[in-house]
Amino acid sequence: DGGITQSPKYLFRKEGQNVTLSCEQNLNHDAMYWYRQDPGQGLRLIYYSQIVNDFQKGDIAEGYSVSREKKESFPLTVTSAQKNPTAFYLCASRTGGVNYGYTFGSGTRLTVV
Amino acid sequence: AQSVAQPEDQVNVAEGNPLTVKCTYSVSGNPYLFWYVQYPNRGLQFLLKYITGDNLVKGSYGFEAEFNKSQTSFHLKKPSALVSDSALYFCAVRDYKGGSQGNLIFGKGTKLSVKP
Numbered sequence: 403d404g405g406i407t408q409s410p411k412y413l414f415r416k417e418g419q420n421v422t423l424s425c426e427q428n429l430n431h432d433a434m435y436w437y438r439q440d441p442g443q444g445l446r447l448i449y450y451s452q453i454v455n456d457f458q459k460g461d462i463a464e465g466y467s468v469s470r471e472k473k474e475s476f477p478l479t480v481t482s483a484q485k486n487p488t489a490f491y492l493c494a495s496r497t498g499g500v501n502y503g504y505t506f507g508s509g510t511r512l513t514v515v
Numbered sequence: 516a517q518s519v520a521q522p523e524d525q526v527n528v529a530e531g532n533p534l535t536v537k538c539t540y541s542v543s544g545n546p547y548l549f550w551y552v553q554y555p556n557r558g559l560q561f562l563l564k565y566i567t568g569d570n571l572v573k574g575s576y577g578f579e580a581e582f583n584k585s586q587t588s589f590h591l592k593k594p595s596a597l598v599s600d601s602a603l604y605f606c607a608v609r610d611y612k613g614g615s616q617g618n619l620i621f622g623k624g625t626k627l628s629v630k631p
Contacts, residue, residue: 433617444605444623452617492558496617502547502566504619506559
């Protein structure tokens with residue numbers, strides 16, 4: 403079945419560590435997105451990529467980095483510069499045309515310990 | 516600026532009663548509007564969308580929404596609520612802003628609680 407796979411489901415980070423969240427899709431979608439979810443704040447855009455080897459900052463990119471070396475993969479690194487990383491992270495991809503729409507992964511919950 | 520508002524943090528409904536979750540939007544072009552549902556510690560599940568066509572959109576699990584251009588609203592409705600409908604609901608609109616065209620802008624979410 404086509405879809406988006408996020409791993410791990412739960413991730414614990416020590417102070418000062420960088421961690422990488424995985425996002426893989428087999429939907430052949432060009433566009434991919436990372437959102438951060440905090441209670442009561444909805445979803446906020448971290449980074450997005452419209453095509454391979456290109457990505458753009460979203461509304462809250464500080465302390466995060468991404469890469470898009472393959473169409474299927476859009477990993478997110480939470481760096482030590484992100485002072486409040488505890489949150490639920492969601493990856494999504496988008497298709498255009500008559501079936502315009504977005505598919506979301508199941509999320510990664512990151513906790514600082 | 517593009518935006519989405521969900522004016523109610525929580526909606527409480529008795530099982531079997533109709534439910535409405537409200538959403539209003541502000542967008543510069545023709546709106547692409549979406550509703551998603553989220554269960555605890557899960558991703559977002561697509562319910563329905565409006566891009567063009569009939570103002571009344573029917574979606575998954577018996578949900579529907581009405582696009583009202585004059586009131587810039589896209590309220591989610593269901594004729595008879597189920598306890599299993601209890602979840603967090605998000606309204607979203609496609610962003611039209613320059614290079615970020617295609618990004619989704621989300622409301623803050625509405626928690627729906629359906630009591631037996």
